[in-house]
Amino acid sequence: MSDSENILEIDDDSFQAEALSGDKPVFVDFWAPWCGPCRAIGPIVEQLAEAYGDQMKFAKCNVDDSPATPTQYGIRSIPTLMIFKNGEAVEQITGVVSKIRIEESIKKAL
């Protein structure tokens, strides 16, 4: 995935601080370099980060480097997209889905 100004890279160490606290909801894209579909969904997430970045924090977590966080949430499929609000997981999407489907989840969480 390409580097993006709008998407913060987080790992097992920073997950608690970056994803589970703060005022804004946090969108997390769980991905890995070996996952073709994750690469495919990357540009969609970037577009959404651009559109909703002022209302929601966007982050991505490489499950290869940070296995503890996905394990904690029972993630066994990627890409998995989750939205956290006040420290709680409120939305979860597994697999490559349409931008519209992701946008629906974002709007629900806002």
Add this chain to the structure above:
Amino acid sequence: MQNVDYDLVIIGGGPAGMTAGLYAARARLNVILIERMSPGGQVLVTDWIENYPGFPEGLSGADLAMKMSEQAQRFGLEIEYDEVQSLDLKTDVKTVRLSGKTITTHAIILATGASPRKLGVPGEDMLIGRGISFCGTCDGPFYKDKIVAAVGGGDTAVQESVFLTKFAKKVILIHRRDELRATRILQERAFENDKIEILWDSIVTSVSGGLMNLDTVNVENVKTGETQKLGVDGCFIWVGIKPNAGFLDDAIKLDDYGFVITDQNMETSVPGVFAAGDGRMTPLRQIATAVGDGSIAAFKAEHYIENVNK
């Protein structure tokens, strides 16, 4: 001649749609391709492709998808990321309703492909993404040194089971018949692989697990009636595909399984509407056949548009 937004709208960005787009762009048609997710379609979730000519070493599905889309865009193909909500095909000028706007066109190529079929057994829906998977290349690495089940007997099931043995210590392939349907070379690889165990004549009756993860696949032998519980960490399902034809309603003639019926020109029951690839009624669904379909559909759509514009 009536004014339209586009000469041709291609729906779907897998190999069939991308090829149609490549040909249409090179024919200098006023064409747009609509893709709801990301170019590639099912190719994206295919770990390795070695039966598409021109790549003697094979290549990853993600790479092929990217190359196809680059090639079409090099010739000016416009791609829009949106999802078709409905079509109006009653008049010569056809209307495509997207999520945010409506566009008009003379011709349409349906390259909407297919999606993996679910088993339809209890527990499956709840455990998708938590042990139930349809994509080896996405999820295989989560099962390092684990035991997984795989269901099916066709090319995808057998090839992806072999792929899973790179990670899993054991793959139990569950197949409802007493022989595999997969092509011979894939069968040979499965039989030679000592990490693969095949459960013949068996079907999955249900899957279950805890709050977080699947842990059990319940299997029944269709010949003896014997049942057993398989303790596994994951279950991969490769039992065929279903067409993505939900938005078509009854505007176009489909076969009993929902695949679009065409003639040899890829034209459907509606003049000016063509179909290509896995979503079409066809004896073989491969990248090579989708590419062939896509080129014929674009060629015939071009003729159709020329006649309309006369």
